[in-house]
Amino acid sequence: MPAFASTPAPVHTLWDTPDMATQRLPGVWWVKTPSHGGFVLSDERQAAMPEALRLDSIYYEEDVNWALVVLAFETELEQLKDPYFDIERGIAHQTARHWRPDRYGRFTGQVITPSDSYVLTKVAAIEASIGEIGVRSASGDWADWVPTGKVGVVGRRIIGCDHLGFTQYDGPDFTGLCDAARYDRKRPVNTFAALGVELLA
Known part of the structure; x- marks a missing residue:
């Protein structure tokens, strides 16, 4: 394994000025800022x-994306003998498999299926719903236009999704009502058909 040079702590980052910076490995800095944080790599590490x-x-x-760095330099991090690294490593593999399945599969050589990955599960659900009206926003009966016991929904036609499972829509908005008991915001995709939405004029 090549020897990497230590580098000065980052003074500025994509997220903000660091409040804290720890060099986990030479050229691999973990930073925290008031707004966000993560790994910052030296050019050599990148x-x-x-x-x-x-x-x-x-x-x-x-x-x-922090998980990608842990996977890349897993052997080096393991050699530091951090007693908590086994936990970090497990979370890194799980995070990458669920949220970066294409990258994880290419790196490990594993075939990642929807049952292995939240993102792939969501992509499969969205692709199965192409052409249907998908919910883009929902309002409870606290909204003045939504009757008690209903959920008001606004949606558009689903035309696909990107590799991270973000739904793509097209066309005009449709507005309707469904029974509150049928609406579940945790579903990968809510369609008007599945919810039995009554369209509003």
């Missing part, structure tokens, strides 16, 4: 990221 895991930027935010 070049060493495996192609399947490398982003265009040296910034790997703390919600999801």
Whole structure:
């Protein structure tokens, strides 16, 4: 494994000025700012990221993309003998598999299916709903236009989604009402047909 040079702590980041910066490995900084945080890589470390895991930027935010850095330099991090690393490693694999399934599959050689990944589950549900009216926003009966026991929904035709499972829509808005008991915001996609929505003029 090549030797990497230590680098000065980042003074500015994509997110803000760091409140805290810890060099986990030479050239691999973990930073926290008032707004966000994550890993910041040196140019040398960025070049060493495996192609399947490398982003265009040296910034790997703390919600999801941090996991790509842990996977890339897993062996080095393990050698630090941090007693909590086994937990971090497990979370990193789970995070990447669920939220970056294409990258994770290419890096590990595993075939990732929808049952392995939240994103792929969502993509499959959205692709099965192409052409239907999908809910874009919902209001409870606290809204002045929604009767008691109903949910007011606004939607458009689903035309597809991106690789992260964000739904793409087109066409005019449709507005309607459904029974509150049928609406579940945790579903990957809510369609007017599945909810039995009554369209409003």
